[in-house]
Amino acid sequence: MPAEAPAIGPRRYPPGDLAIWIFILAELGVFAVIFAAYAFARSADVALFNAYQDTLDRRAALINTLALITASYFVVRALAAIRMADRDACVRWLLAALGMGLLFVLVKGSEYAHHFEQGVTLSTNTFYMFYLSLTFFHFMHVVLGMIILGAVAIKARAGGYSPQQHTGVETGASYWHMVDLVWLILFPLIYVMR
Amino acid sequence: MADPLPTDLRDALNAAQARAQIRLAWPRPCTWVYLGLLGLTLVTFAIGAAELGGLAVSLSVLGLALIKGHLVGDYFMGLRAVQGPWRWVVAVWLLVPGALIGTAFTLAAR
Numbered sequence: 001m002p003a004e005a006p007a008i009g010p011r012r013y014p015p016g017d018l019a020i021w022i023f024i025l026a027e028l029g030v031f032a033v034i035f036a037a038y039a040f041a042r043s044a045d046v047a048l049f050n051a052y053q054d055t056l057d058r059r060a061a062l063i064n065t066l067a068l069i070t071a072s073y074f075v076v077r078a079l080a081a082i083r084m085a086d087r088d089a090c091v092r093w094l095l096a097a098l099g100m101g102l103l104f105v106l107v108k109g110s111e112y113a114h115h116f117e118q119g120v121t122l123s124t125n126t127f128y129m130f131y132l133s134l135t136f137f138h139f140m141h142v143v144l145g146m147i148i149l150g151a152v153a154i155k156a157r158a159g160g161y162s163p164q165q166h167t168g169v170e171t172g173a174s175y176w177h178m179v180d181l182v183w184l185i186l187f188p189l190i191y192v193m194r
Numbered sequence: 195m196a197d198p199l200p201t202d203l204r205d206a207l208n209a210a211q212a213r214a215q216i217r218l219a220w221p222r223p224c225t226w227v228y229l230g231l232l233g234l235t236l237v238t239f240a241i242g243a244a245e246l247g248g249l250a251v252s253l254s255v256l257g258l259a260l261i262k263g264h265l266v267g268d269y270f271m272g273l274r275a276v277q278g279p280w281r282w283v284v285a286v287w288l289l290v291p292g293a294l295i296g297t298a299f300t301l302a303a304r
Contacts, residue, residue: 014280015272025283032291039298046302050247062239066232072270073228080222085206170272177271181263181284185291187235188259192242193252193299 015079016171024178027141031182034137035189038130045126050194052127060111061191064104065183068142071100072180075149075173078156082166087156090169094153097176101146108139131190138182145179148172227269234258249303253296263288 014021042049078093115132122129152172155161161169199207238258241251267284268274274281 010277011275012278012280014276014283021280021283025287028287032287032294035291036294036298039295040301043298043302058239058242062235065235065239069228069231069235072266073224076224076228076270080224174271177266180270181266184262184266185259185288185295188238188242188255189295192238193255193295194245194247 014174016174017167020171020174024174027178028182031138031185034130034134035185038134038189041126041130048125049127052125052131053191053194056131056191057111057114058191060107061187064107065187067100067103067107068180068183071097071104072177074100075176079166079169079173082156082161082169083163085163087159087161090161091153091157094149094156098146098149098153101142101149104142105139105146108135108142112136134186134190138179138186141179141182145176148175224269227265231262231265234262249299252299256292256295256299260288260292 074093074097078090078097081087081089081093112132115128120128120132122132149172152169155168238255241255264285267288271284273284
């Protein structure tokens with residue numbers, strides 16, 4: 001029987017382990033509920049939400065958005081590399097994605113440090129309660145995504161994936177893209193829409 | 195008829211062919227999508243930096259976010275190549291918070 005080409009053809013299920021997609025759906029469901037809760041809480045006190053939105057660092061959010069999108073692009077390239085049997089390139093793209101993830105963590109960490117210096121807590125007001133809980137929940141997903149990408153990179157470096165068998169890379173990539181996807185809604189909702 | 199090529203050799207040829215096709219297709223579709231995502235992000239940031247507000251602006255910004263999410267689902271998550279219900283899983287997810295957020299902002303504007 002001829003071996004299948006590593007190129008992507010029509011498929012019935014999304015790339016990666018199906019279990020990660022069940023997990024992704026659950027996570028997306030939780031974020032959808034929190035997004036809606038934020039939007040409806042805002043409708044009860046628009047002035048407060050607009051006033052405190054102005055205290056956020058929109059430039060930091062822009063850097064973080066660009067970092068996550070770039071990391072996602074790097075992960076796409078890592079997957080393409082392993083499909084072409086280029087293990088070294090796969091590892092390099094994954095490490096580059098991890099670098100972008102680290103940038104996100106540092107920028108977001110500096111934002112939190114600034115807020116905590118100002119005495120901001122979850123109980124400061126409704127806006128900050130949503131802002132801190134929503135962004136920190138997402139922040140933890142970024143950290144988990146980095147751990148997953150790191151584990152995939154280590155296995156890829158050890159030759160654990162091939163053009164025929166790289167489900168682990170697809171699984172890690174799908175999780176990372178979910179983290180990016182959530183931020184693409186979170187960024188305009190929290191930092192821009194008013 | 196039996197395949198005259200050994201499996202390893204065929205795999206290597208397939209990989210080389212895939213590499214050649216991708217080089218010919220440079221820039222790749224995912225690169226165009228990446229650049230588009232960066233552009234839409236800068237537009238969103240510019241709207242925020244200009245402190246533009248109101249229902250129309252908010253819904254436009256939300257629309258940009260949904261387009262970006264759809265691009266990520268289709269091109270980065272690979273759902274474009276999927277047939278059947280999983281093809282639309284991200285698109286449907288985007289519609290749910292999109293509709294709820296849009297409704298909440300519309301109610302707040304009244």
